Amino acid sequence: METRNELVRTTTRLRQNRVTRGCCLFLALLSIGYAASAASDVDPDAGIICEWGKQGFDLCEHADDEARVEALLAEMSLDEKIGQMTMSIWHNNVSPQVIREKAIGSVIHTEGPVPGDTPADWVAKFNEFQDAALETRLGIPLLVGVDAVHGQNTFEGAVIFPHNIGMAATRNMDLIKRAAEITAIEAAGTGFNWTFSPCIAMPQHEHWGRVYEGFSEDRDLTIAATRASVRGHQGGDLAARHTIAATAKHYLGDGATEGGKEGGNAVMSDETMREVHLPTYAAAVDEGVAAIMVGFNSYNGINMHQNRYLVADVLKGELGFDGVVLTDWDGGQRFGPAHTVINAGVDVAMQPGNHEEFMADLKSSVRDGTVPMSRIDDAVRRILRLKFQLGLFVDPHAREEFGERIGAPEHRAVARQAVRESLVLLKSENDALPLDASKPVAVVGEHADNSGLQSGGWSIHWQGQTESYRGATTILDGISEFADEVEYAVAGCDENMVAETAVVVVGEQPYAEFKGDTDELFLDDRHSEMIRDCRQLGKKTVVVLISGRALAIEPDLATSDAFIAAWLPGSEGGGVADFLYAADGFRPAGKSPYAWPRKVEDLPLAIDDERALIPFEFGLEDY
Known part of the structure; x- marks a missing residue:
């Protein structure tokens, strides 16, 4: 058998x-x-x-599939259509019974309870929800979405890649594509057929708490990375078992808000919008991206969830996007009544908190003519088309055979390569690098032995976590693979350490979205003191900076012998050690995807600003 x-x-x-x-x-x-x-x-x-x-x-x-879409659409009631346009969260407001009763079209997994400790637990749970969808009147399969933004980062034990800021620093588009392929496999193996990534914002202000989610402040680099990521997630055939639907986000100008405020107002001319921010989405559309998520931000005072000009006219009209446009979290009513969002051209409302209220609001607006049935049909047509493209009408269930590949050694090897190629060498003097494995080395700082801190936000939890997680390798673990003797101290160097060289690992605490908005774009005092103390003890001081953005580091750079921008490397801290020890003849490859400020007051910096401490694309190529 x-x-x-x-x-x-x-x-x-x-x-x-x-x-x-x-x-x-x-x-x-x-x-x-x-x-x-x-x-x-x-x-x-x-x-x-x-x-x-x-x-x-x-x-x-x-x-054919288009005829089937039209046939299903003609058969559907208004309630069933609105159900397809509604996304809720599986562990809170939606049960399999609610799926059966409301014909909900999609569910999301994000922060909160998890289905279990194993991939099989996750597959079983989401198959239970899928079975409920199949038991509705028309049996339309369910889309199951996840914020897998740097690997399948919601499952403890999956590979977590560097955040996009680090992936762009590699300048290796094949590697970005491969990372997305692995993310798709590991997401599919935990029950998902849709990811809300890549983020293709072009952050213009380091104060923004989502800088690390974007690839770069540079348009052309972002376009290249966008193409690679979409190709990796979706492959050449969305119906293939190892692919999932990708989502380009957050349309449009989310990285260009005044003061770098999350959900703020992006003020720009139509010319700037078309020359700088729109081309990344044009590239995503050209690559056949399945979905596009609108942002919390406003564009010249009009929220993107309600911006008919940019969504219906520009994205769907001028760019010819025929995929699904969805809201961000609770976006179907966050900024006004449902009709203002749907009439703007949005197709799916992500409503984890209040899907029933949204559905009733939208139904009322259709009944009174505020939302034309043609707009509803256009939205549902796009949703059904995606479900056919994904092969859900052939096999709607989770790809459980990929469960055994989650966190596989070959996947971790790719992530480790991504880490070492993403690191940007900002300074190297006094023969501090590469390290000599035969000599003792001091390693200091809490970030050195904590995979949660080295991964940043969107790692296991929405805001990340401050403790290590299962399956990861810390930077200290990686160094210990090379060095014959390691002296580790959380607090910093002390006079009893015999090592002549100290690796000082410092950086930001994890954050995501608005909780990362800040004016404090520099190392805290204790981290700067740690660098100074090691240097004053006569040790060659190699600083490894863990951060989701370019910080004002001029004093710390001056105090160090070598300085490495490690971004948010994810689960494979061994890649940092590969860099430090020049493993297998490795030479620095990373180039900064951002210009670094000399002082916070200089922000925002233009990409070619002469005031920059470290220019865009800088990165030493030898130790």
Whole structure:
């Protein structure tokens, strides 16, 4: 008898080749856990399951996916259409029963309870929700989304890559693509078919708490990284089992708000918008990105959730985007009534807190003519099209065979490569680098032995965490792989240490979104003192800075012998050690994706500002 994985492969092959007898496909699908109500017949030529839902709606009566979309749309009630336009959160307001009753079209997993400790637990939970969707009248499958923004960062044990700021520092587009491919596999293996990434903001102000989510302040670098990331997540075929739908976010100008305020107002001319910020989204659309999320910010005083000009006219009209536009968290009513958002061109409302209120509000607006049915149909058509593209009408269930690949050594090796290539050498003097493995080394600072601190926000939890997590390698762990003798102290160097060189690991605490907005863009006093103390004790002082943005570091740079911008490296701290010890002949490769300020008062800096302490694209290429 075939194993489960063999049946999975058989199912995929049947979908692609469409030549095997329908009865065999049907048996294979039943063997991988289909709900009995989901399907009762298969058309091998069409490559889909024919009958869906309690009604047994027959998709095989229609020639292609577009015809099937139109047929489903014509069959749907207003309540079912609004259900498809609604996303809620699985562990709070939505249960399988609510899915059945409301025909909710998508669910999100983010901060809060988790389905369990193993990939199998996650797969089982999200399959339970999927089964509920399949048991509705029309049996339309569920989209299951996650903020997998630097790896499948919500699952403890998955590989967590450097945040986008670090990935862009590598200038290695093949590596960015490979990281996205691995993220897709590990997200699929925990039950997801949709990720809300990549963030393709171009941060213009270091005060913003989301700088690290963007690739760079540079348009062309962001465009290249955007293309690589979308290709990696989605591959050449969204229906392939190892791919997931990607989401470019946050449209538009989220990184250009006044004062770098999260959700603030981006004031710019139409010319600047089109020359600087829009091209990244044009690139994402050109790559076939499945979805685009609008931002919390306003553009010249009009919130992006309600900006019909930029969403309906520019994004969907001028750029020809035919995918799904969705809100950010609770965006369906956060800035005004539901009709103001839907009429602007948004298709899916992410409503973890109040999906029932949103649905009732939207239904009332359709009934009284405020929202035309043509707008509802356009939204639902886009949602259904994505579900067909993802192959959910062939196999809606989670890709459980990828569970065993989560955190796999080959995945961690790619992340480790990304870490060492992302590090930017800002200073190297007095032969402080590379380190000699035969000599004792002092390692100091809490960031050196804490994978939570080295990963930043959006790591296991929304705001990250200040303790280590399972499966990760800290920077100290990595150094210990090389050095014969390591002296570690959280508080800093002391006179009893015998090592001649000290690696001082300092940086920011984890943060995400508005909680990272700050004016304090410099190291705190105790970290600066730690650097000075090690130097005053006569040690060669190598500083490793963990940060989600370029800080004002001029005094700390002057105190050090070597200084490395390590960004937020994620789970593979061994990559930092590879850099420090020039493992296997490694030479520094990272280039700064931002200009660094000499002092906070100089911000915001233009990308070519002569006042910069460290210019954009700087990075020493030798020790």
